[in-house]
Amino acid sequence: MNMAVGSSQLVAPQPVAGGAQAAGGQAAAGAVWRPGGGGLAADVAEVASGFWSLVVGLGVTLAEFFRPTITLHYPHESLKMTARFRGHVELAPDPATGRPLCVACGSCQRACPSDCILVEGVKREGERRKSPTVFRLDFTKCSLCGACVEVCPTKGLRYSKEYNLASTDKSVYVFDLLKRLQAEKK
Ligand code: SF4
Ligand code: SF4
Numbered sequence: 001m002n003m004a005v006g007s008s009q010l011v012a013p014q015p016v017a018g019g020a021q022a023a024g025g026q027a028a029a030g031a032v033w034r035p036g037g038g039g040l041a042a043d044v045a046e047v048a049s050g051f052w053s054l055v056v057g058l059g060v061t062l063a064e065f066f067r068p069t070i071t072l073h074y075p076h077e078s079l080k081m082t083a084r085f086r087g088h089v090e091l092a093p094d095p096a097t098g099r100p101l102c103v104a105c106g107s108c109q110r111a112c113p114s115d116c117i118l119v120e121g122v123k124r125e126g127e128r129r130k131s132p133t134v135f136r137l138d139f140t141k142c143s144l145c146g147a148c149v150e151v152c153p154t155k156g157l158r159y160s161k162e163y164n165l166a167s168t169d170k171s172v173y174v175f176d177l178l179k180r181l182q183a184e185k186k
Helices: 023-029 040-065 107-111 147-151 177-185
Strands: 002-005 008-011 032-034 089-091 117-123 130-138 157-159 174-176
Touching: 089 130, 089 177, 107 117, 107 147, 130 177, 147 157, 174 177
Parallel strands: none
Antiparallel strands: 002 008, 008 032, 089 157, 117 130, 130 174
16 A cells, blocks of 8 residues: 655555564554655656755845845834925925024915914014914824925925824824924034
8 A cells, every 4th residue: 555645655565575574464554654756766856956946045045145235123223215205394494594494474374274284473673584483283184285385485394204203192293393493403
C-alpha cells in the first residue's frame, strides 16, 4: 500500500526473500519514509528548484539593500511635506520684519464658509496699516477649502506643513495663529 505525502511517499516494507516478517504483523505498522516518489532525477530537480528560488529571493534582498531608504522611524522621525501639502492655514510672516503680512481686513473671516476664523486688529500710531491683535482659527470646522488663502489681499495666509495632529480634546484644535507665528520666530 502506498500513501502519498507531498512529493514523497510512505511505502510499506517489502518482504525479504526467505526472511521472516516481524512477528504479529508489526511490519505493516512500521512504514518506511523514502524521499521522492519519482526517482533520483525528480529529487535532484526539486532540490535545484528550491535552491534557485533561494537565489532569486536573496537577489531581491540584495537589490533592495542598496536602494535609498523610504521609510522613517516614526514617531522619532517626521516626514518632510511636499510644497503643495495643505495643513491647516497659518499666518505668513513678512520676510523682512518677521511680522504678520496680515492687515486685519477681515476678508478671510467673511469668505470662510464654515465660520472658522476670527480676526481683530488695530491701527497703531505712526503705521499706515492695521495689525492683527487676534487671529483665531477653529480647525475643528475647517474643510481646507482654501477660500481664506485665495481671498487674502496681502498673501498673509498660507497652508502649514502640520500633519501630525492627534488629540481627544477638541479645544486643542482652536489655534491662536498669532502665538503660533511668534513661537516659530524663536
Ligand atoms: S480653508 Fe476654508 S474652511 Fe478652512 S478656514 Fe479657510 S476658508 Fe475656512
Ligand atoms: S484676508 Fe489676509 S489680510 Fe485680511 S484678515 Fe485675513 S489674513 Fe489678514
